[in-house]
Amino acid sequence: MNKSDCGIIYEQYRKKVLGYVSSKINNRSEAEDVFQTVFLKICKNIDKYNPDRASLSTWIYTITRNTVYDSLKRMRSHPEVELSDDISEQSETVEDCAIKKVSLETLAVALEKLSPEERDVIILTYYHGKRKNEVADILGITYGQLRYLHDRAIERLGKLM
Amino acid sequence: MNVSGLLKNLFDYQRFEDNKRLQALIEETENRCIYKLSDEDLEWVSAAGEESDFNYNKDDDCDE
Numbered sequence: 371m372n373k374s375d376c377g378i379i380y381e382q383y384r385k386k387v388l389g390y391v392s393s394k395i396n397n398r399s400e401a402e403d404v405f406q407t408v409f410l411k412i413c414k415n416i417d418k419y420n421p422d423r424a425s426l427s428t429w430i431y432t433i434t435r436n437t438v439y440d441s442l443k444r445m446r447s448h449p450e451v452e453l454s455d456d457i458s459e460q461s462e463t464v465e466d467c468a469i470k471k472v473s474l475e476t477l478a479v480a481l482e483k484l485s486p487e488e489r490d491v492i493i494l495t496y497y498h499g500k501r502k503n504e505v506a507d508i509l510g511i512t513y514g515q516l517r518y519l520h521d522r523a524i525e526r527l528g529k530l531m
Numbered sequence: 532m533n534v535s536g537l538l539k540n541l542f543d544y545q546r547f548e549d550n551k552r553l554q555a556l557i558e559e560t561e562n563r564c565i566y567k568l569s570d571e572d573l574e575w576v577s578a579a580g581e582e583s584d585f586n587y588n589k590d591d592d593c594d595e
Contacts, residue, residue, distance in 0.1 A: 386547050478550060509567075524535065
């Protein structure tokens with residue numbers, strides 16, 4: 371791939387990049403800057419993209435995620451900018467992400483095999499990032515019941531995935 | 532990587548890739564919990580599909 375593909379890549383991936391950036395950064399101005407930075411990086415480095423290492427989607431996701439992470443780290447020193455996500459995790463390598471495109475479908479299939487309650491626990495905890503006591507409150511169950519459902523769901527998913 | 536770590540990474544990737552089958556399950560949970568989730572939690576249900584007036588000029592970014 372080369373720089374002449376930038377326009378096509380922008381059209382194909384702008385919604386995905388936008389969706390991801392918007393889900394992580396509530397400040398519109400900062401989100402817009404990050405959005406533009408992502409595509410600048412893509413265009414600048416497209417010559418270096420190696421399809422043997424990862425799919426194009428994985429490569430773009432990695433750039434997006436790392437750019438968001440860098441932005442959130444910078445914004446930590448500016449409390450007036452609202453953060454929407456925990457940034458304790460480190461940036462991932464492309465290799466770390468390589469399995470994910472296949473695994474999203476695998477995850478969906480595995481989640482379908484859980485009970486609705488177990489699925490709610492997993493989605494509220496790992497997609498919405500809710501703490502266990504918050505999940506228990508949302509579901510109207512005790513903390514002990516929540517822990518049981520969570521641990522059972524994790525065990526089942528470990529076997530299914 | 533343990534299952535919890537894998538789930539966290541996969542769901543993060545879902546915010547980018549928007550796998551339809553997985554998104555349907557997420558929305559099913561959100562519909563069940565709609566009265567307890569905040570507006571902010573639900574704000575991104577269709578974020579990936581919404582248009583934006585973010586400005587990006589494809590023509591002024593490829594110079595070395």
